[in-house]
Amino acid sequence: MTFDLGIRCRTLLPMTGGEGKVHQDQFLGVKDGLIVESGPWKEGRDLECSRFIDSGSRIVMPGLVNGHTHLAMSLLRGYEDDLPFHKWLFERVFPVEAKWVDSEFVEVGVSLSALECIRFGTTTVNDMYFFTESAAKVLDGAGLRATLAWPFMDFPVPDEKHLGDQALAGRPARFQAFYERYRNHPRIRPALGPHAPYTCSDDLIREVTALSNRFQVPVHMHVSETEKEVRESVSKYGKTPAQRLYDLGALHSRFFAAHGVHLTDEEIRLFRETGASVIYNPDSNFKLGSGIAPITKFRRAGVECALGTDGSASNNDLSLFGAMDLGTKAQKVAHHDSTAMVALDALNLATYEGARALGLGHLVGSLEPGKRADLILIRTDHPHLMPMHSVLSQLVYACQGLEVDTVICDGRVLLDQGQFQTLDPTTIYAEVERIRLKLARELALHH
Numbered sequence: 001m002t003f004d005l006g007i008r009c010r011t012l013l014p015m016t017g018g019e020g021k022v023h024q025d026q027f028l029g030v031k032d033g034l035i036v037e038s039g040p041w042k043e044g045r046d047l048e049c050s051r052f053i054d055s056g057s058r059i060v061m062p063g064l065v066n067g068h069t070h071l072a073m074s075l076l077r078g079y080e081d082d083l084p085f086h087k088w089l090f091e092r093v094f095p096v097e098a099k100w101v102d103s104e105f106v107e108v109g110v111s112l113s114a115l116e117c118i119r120f121g122t123t124t125v126n127d128m129y130f131f132t133e134s135a136a137k138v139l140d141g142a143g144l145r146a147t148l149a150w151p152f153m154d155f156p157v158p159d160e161k162h163l164g165d166q167a168l169a170g171r172p173a174r175f176q177a178f179y180e181r182y183r184n185h186p187r188i189r190p191a192l193g194p195h196a197p198y199t200c201s202d203d204l205i206r207e208v209t210a211l212s213n214r215f216q217v218p219v220h221m222h223v224s225e226t227e228k229e230v231r232e233s234v235s236k237y238g239k240t241p242a243q244r245l246y247d248l249g250a251l252h253s254r255f256f257a258a259h260g261v262h263l264t265d266e267e268i269r270l271f272r273e274t275g276a277s278v279i280y281n282p283d284s285n286f287k288l289g290s291g292i293a294p295i296t297k298f299r300r301a302g303v304e305c306a307l308g309t310d311g312s313a314s315n316n317d318l319s320l321f322g323a324m325d326l327g328t329k330a331q332k333v334a335h336h337d338s339t340a341m342v343a344l345d346a347l348n349l350a351t352y353e354g355a356r357a358l359g360l361g362h363l364v365g366s367l368e369p370g371k372r373a374d375l376i377l378i379r380t381d382h383p384h385l386m387p388m389h390s391v392l393s394q395l396v397y398a399c400q401g402l403e404v405d406t407v408i409c410d411g412r413v414l415l416d417q418g419q420f421q422t423l424d425p426t427t428i429y430a431e432v433e434r435i436r437l438k439l440a441r442e443l444a445l446h447h
């Protein structure tokens, strides 16, 4: 057989070069997880494929790239909503995490999120949380592509509870062990996750930067999410968060800033100069009342951007279709201009440009020979997707996410016509309910 997998794509949006061209009746040939052929469909090609899929009326496009997640936090979905941001984070989320987050919590939470990502057509995640080894194990088994940031903060993180005084000093060595284990993995990429400028001292930021330079791994950090963060940075350090990071040498082309809601024009220039990228999380920024990130400005300035959902405690779902829709409309509102951001921009952030912003542009983000076979098929036989005047408009403004029907990552089928192939939802849902009951019981005791 010439191909492990072949797909007849009657409607194909390959996103090659970030262009939104839609092609009719094409063929994609996959071998060893790599797209090796792309061109017009010819009769008989199915006979060259070990496995063959005819898209029928489904749209074929690249798997989506979620630029900012805390996957395990799905277990806190709906736990504490509608609070002020700092009260939510410091009085509710951090204490709960310190007490309850362990490797089991992360395994179950990431399993639930892996189901959700696959169901919504996301094949790549850029995650930052605790118990990174546990997350890596689950995501590897699920067949997803993931960049996993090892947590760094000024205080011990839940992983380090048992380590006492040795917690902080031993971090670089523990990160290095994780790095060594996954450095050559085809889908899992180790990264560094200093939480945010307001939870990381200058020394810690210097330490993370040195590790990033030494191992050439990405750094994933929350930056300028709220006005309060910027105000406090100016009063404590005499400079804005991004200026401080720049002065510490922390901004570089492997630096991914989640949010960037309140970056100034001068800070945008620093991002442009250093090649650092920004991840736009419209649902989370709306829900926590943080503001609207100036994504249009970043992109005009030549700063690469990705799109993210953030964790399910602040969204409350992991659908990039929702993020594309809201994120596009938010820019239109912010600029009082319906052309400020258009459907193709959103699709770019979720595929081609998003992959580039995360340093994965050579692997994924578009469907063309030489890239890994990360792709999704979306059913169009739904009332809200008819008539199909514009594939791009339907995907961004009408699709919800559950129309995704088949998901392939690295050439492997993870969702086959709505059926999970690598995870067992019944077992995962039972585990989620067991943990919910455990949290509910303990919360009842303490209230």
Ligand SMILES: [Zn+2]
Residues within 6 Å of the ligand: 068, 069, 070, 222, 258, 310, 311
């Ligand atoms: Zn976040």
